[in-house]
Amino acid sequence: xxxxxTVSFAPHxxxxxxxxxxxxxxxxxxxxxxxAAGIYFRIHALLLIGTCVAWCAATEWxxxxxxxxxxxxxxxxxxxxxxxLALSLPPGLPLWAAAIGSAVSIIVGKMAxxxxxxxxxxxxxxxxxxxxxxxxxxxxxxxVPASIDSGMPTLSAADVVxxxxxxxxxxxxxxxxxxxxEAKTYSGRLLFSTVTGEVAGSLGETSAIAILLGGVYxxxxxxxxxxxxAAVLGSAFVAAAIAYLINADxxxxxxxxxxxxxxLFGAFFIATDPVTAxxxxxxxxxxxxxxxxxxxxxxxxxxxxxxxMFAVLLMNAVTPLIDRLCKRIPAGGRPHx
Amino acid sequence: MTDDLKDGCTFSRGVHPPxxxxxxxxxxxxxxxxxxxxxxxxSQHIGAPCQAAVKKGDLVQAGQKIxxxxxxxxxxxxxxxAGKVKELALKPHPVLGRCQGITIEAQEPAPPSLPSFDLPAxxxxxxxxxxxxxxxxxxxxxxxxxGAGFPTSVKIQPDAKPPKHTLLVNGCxxxxxxxxxxxxxLEWTDQILAGVRLAQxxxxxxxxxxxxxxxxxxxxxxxxxxxxxxxxxxDIRVVPLQTKYPQGGERQLINAAIGQTVPTGGIPxxxxxxxINVATAAAIADAVLCNRPLTHRVVTVTGEAIARPxxxxxxxGTPVEALIEFCGGVTEKSAKVVMGGPMMGLAIxxxxxxxxxxxxxxxxxxxxxxxxAKFERRQTACIRCGxxxxxxxxxxxxxxxxxxVKSNLLDVAESHFIGACIECGCCxxxxxxxxxxxxxxxxxxxxxxRQRKKMPA
Numbered sequence: 001x002x003x004x005x006t007v008s009f010a011p012h013x014x015x016x017x018x019x020x021x022x023x024x025x026x027x028x029x030x031x032x033x034x035x036a037a038g039i040y041f042r043i044h045a046l047l048l049i050g051t052c053v054a055w056c057a058a059t060e061w062x063x064x065x066x067x068x069x070x071x072x073x074x075x076x077x078x079x080x081x082x083x084x085l086a087l088s089l090p091p092g093l094p095l096w097a098a099a100i101g102s103a104v105s106i107i108v109g110k111m112a113x114x115x116x117x118x119x120x121x122x123x124x125x126x127x128x129x130x131x132x133x134x135x136x137x138x139x140x141x142x143x144v145p146a147s148i149d150s151g152m153p154t155l156s157a158a159d160v161v162x163x164x165x166x167x168x169x170x171x172x173x174x175x176x177x178x179x180x181x182e183a184k185t186y187s188g189r190l191l192f193s194t195v196t197g198e199v200a201g202s203l204g205e206t207s208a209i210a211i212l213l214g215g216v217y218x219x220x221x222x223x224x225x226x227x228x229x230a231a232v233l234g235s236a237f238v239a240a241a242i243a244y245l246i247n248a249d250x251x252x253x254x255x256x257x258x259x260x261x262x263x264l265f266g267a268f269f270i271a272t273d274p275v276t277a278x279x280x281x282x283x284x285x286x287x288x289x290x291x292x293x294x295x296x297x298x299x300x301x302x303x304x305x306x307x308x309m310f311a312v313l314l315m316n317a318v319t320p321l322i323d324r325l326c327k328r329i330p331a332g333g334r335p336h337x
Numbered sequence: 338m339t340d341d342l343k344d345g346c347t348f349s350r351g352v353h354p355p356x357x358x359x360x361x362x363x364x365x366x367x368x369x370x371x372x373x374x375x376x377x378x379x380s381q382h383i384g385a386p387c388q389a390a391v392k393k394g395d396l397v398q399a400g401q402k403i404x405x406x407x408x409x410x411x412x413x414x415x416x417x418x419a420g421k422v423k424e425l426a427l428k429p430h431p432v433l434g435r436c437q438g439i440t441i442e443a444q445e446p447a448p449p450s451l452p453s454f455d456l457p458a459x460x461x462x463x464x465x466x467x468x469x470x471x472x473x474x475x476x477x478x479x480x481x482x483x484g485a486g487f488p489t490s491v492k493i494q495p496d497a498k499p500p501k502h503t504l505l506v507n508g509c510x511x512x513x514x515x516x517x518x519x520x521x522x523l524e525w526t527d528q529i530l531a532g533v534r535l536a537q538x539x540x541x542x543x544x545x546x547x548x549x550x551x552x553x554x555x556x557x558x559x560x561x562x563x564x565x566x567x568x569x570x571x572d573i574r575v576v577p578l579q580t581k582y583p584q585g586g587e588r589q590l591i592n593a594a595i596g597q598t599v600p601t602g603g604i605p606x607x608x609x610x611x612x613i614n615v616a617t618a619a620a621i622a623d624a625v626l627c628n629r630p631l632t633h634r635v636v637t638v639t640g641e642a643i644a645r646p647x648x649x650x651x652x653x654g655t656p657v658e659a660l661i662e663f664c665g666g667v668t669e670k671s672a673k674v675v676m677g678g679p680m681m682g683l684a685i686x687x688x689x690x691x692x693x694x695x696x697x698x699x700x701x702x703x704x705x706x707x708x709x710a711k712f713e714r715r716q717t718a719c720i721r722c723g724x725x726x727x728x729x730x731x732x733x734x735x736x737x738x739x740x741x742v743k744s745n746l747l748d749v750a751e752s753h754f755i756g757a758c759i760e761c762g763c764c765x766x767x768x769x770x771x772x773x774x775x776x777x778x779x780x781x782x783x784x785x786x787r788q789r790k791k792m793p794a
């Protein structure tokens with residue numbers, strides 16, 4: 001009667017959920033930020049995102065061929081890495097630099113460790129760190145949004161040098177810290193722009209509304225937990241508030257820190273990368289607090305105006321230690337034996 | 338649904354697999370097939386296996402004890418039908434692989450008749466001596482019929498240390514598909530209640546809770562009505578619980594119903610709690626009041642690949658094959674035969690495997706269904722998403738344990754409390770990378786047991 005019976009471990013049914021589904025969810029969550037990038041930076045945004053995604057995917061394919069491993073493009077993790085990298089780059093970055101960054105992300109950040117799941121550092125941040133170290137000027141040249149500069153849409157990526165540039169809100173506040181005066185007036189005027197996104201900055205980080213929209217989607221889909229974003233934003237807010245209370249003239253107000261720069265984008269999309277974040281809830285809180293605090297320390301005390309990338313990479317490095325520290329204890333307590 | 342059902346108690350974490358109980362929940366218990374040959378396994382419980390008390394060629398009576406042992410943690414086995422002992426041989430066992438069994442050739446194969454149970458009008462558990470109840474339960478070969486198969490007489494021992502304060506009756510049936518306990522609760526309500534009161538009398542518990550998931554409102558109503566009829570509503574109470582898997586795991590049930598936690602590595606009696614299944618309770622009434630040993634049980638034969646799913650009353654020892662045939666055979670698409678439900682049940686390769694005291698269901702899954710299941714798909718790398726941690730009812734770190742076992746680092750697995758795993762399967766169920774976490778953990782436990790020389794390699 002019955003031929004060909006399958007035997008396996010229980011359970012014999014499973015929830016319809018796959019790694020691919022998880023990654024596609026993240027990509028969907030990034031859509032609002034990509035749309036905002038498209039609105040403010042027009043063709044630059046599309047070219048950069050396209051370049052990064054294509055190069056990440058191609059690099060992963062080549063690496064798998066060389067390693068004689070099955071093709072892993074189906075899990076869409078390379079696509080997500082590409083999008084996140086693109087959204088963290090300055091809009092006017094030449095495409096060849098973006099391509100190099102993408103290749104480094106995948107080769108050094110991911111495949112060198114053994115592929116998805118084995119990497120210690122967030123691949124996109126590895127690529128971005130490489131670009132920051134290699135092409136310092138390009139990585140800090142911020143084109144203004146197209147809605148401010150009407151000449152923008154017609155420009156090709158090659159014309160980057162001639163593009164009108166502007167300091168990012170955080171760079172402004174940095175100068176303000178040094179000059180000890182301008183901060184208060186500046187932040188009041190620009191807080192609204194950092195919420196809508198009509199400011200200079202990396203592709204995907206400018207619009208707080210778009211990022212929150214995507215973040216809420218990820219939370220609703222349970223693709224990410226609220227722990228890491230809450231810890232990052234909460235600790236950053238506290239750190240910024242302390243600075244503001246110490247000297248309100250020199251430091252911008254805390255809400256301004258939350259909406260400007262990569263903090264919001266990082267809290268929802270970069271620090272929440274499951275592979276490089278701790279497993280346990282307690283670990284996630286620690287990790288998030290670490291990212292938020294280090295970011296603010298760099299912003300307030302450091303030489304760079306922005307510190308999200310370094311904060312994430314630093315905390316990635318201690319993730320295994322956090323995991324070891326925050327071991328789960330069984331529901332019934334530690335066994336006595 | 339009444340108000341008190343809405344906010345049912347529950348434990349932390351767990352999963353919500355599709356219930357799939359619609360296939361059989363409205364099918365009343367019917368007599369099973371007439372079977373010519375029954376194989377009674379000698380190890381159907383936790384504890385020392387029985388020794389055969391009969392030889393090849395012996396004639397046995399229905400209800401005769403055919404296997405027993407003197408060990409404290411053990412339960413004898415009985416012949417379900419009158420017949421001749423055909424052979425004593427190794428038979429396929431759902432858990433152990435192979436096990437010594439006694440094959441009985443029935444004198445005249447006939448379908449089993451549904452047992453009649455009439456509660457004596459003057460039934461009063463106070464008049465039974467606890468020792469006598471316990472002895473009758475032991476003689477009847479009762480074991481936990483929910484799946485684990487711990488000898489019931491050991492659980493309800495009178496005067497055990499520490500004293501028992503609570504008796505929990507498990508009517509959760511949280512496994513998808515299975516409906517045998519549900520039907521028993523609807524049809525044998527008074528018998529269950531009588532058994533519960535006898536068990537309470539034996540173990541001396543002052544409080545009794547009957548935990549039922551709130552997806553079975555009819556069962557909650559029926560049990561509550563029976564309690565009201567018996568006039569003992571004061572000390573027996575039905576507790577509606579949230580429908581969530583594994584609500585029926587005894588550690589989870591205790592936590593949900595009375596808010597206590599069984600220590601890791603411990604068992605419920607350590608905190609003064611006894612947990613018995615509703616089917617076991619019914620069998621206790623049978624054993625004590627009617628002097629009937631445990632030779633038959635209700636089995637749910639179900640699954641999308643079964644032509645006529647239903648709940649059947651069958652003699653223990655009936656081969657799975659005969660049951661499936663009796664239910665109209667299987668459809669062409671069938672691919673997997675599971676003894677038990679799809680979350681914790683054991684897939685069997687040999688269809689001559691007999692039904693045991695603990696096997697409440699035979700679930701036949703289709704090729705399509707198992708194609709959807711994760712073990713059929715390519716296992717990809719763990720992305721450390723932490724979903725297994727989010728669902729683990731025992732608050733373990735399944736991915737860490739499973740990967741330690743995979744790398745043969747058993748000490749690491751132990752340091753993450755591999756022994757505390759209840760093997761409920763929630764982690765494998767949710768894993769997006771199709772990793773068989775539960776499978777690795779089970780394997781690790783076997784390796785560790787071998788390492789301690791408790792099990793031959």
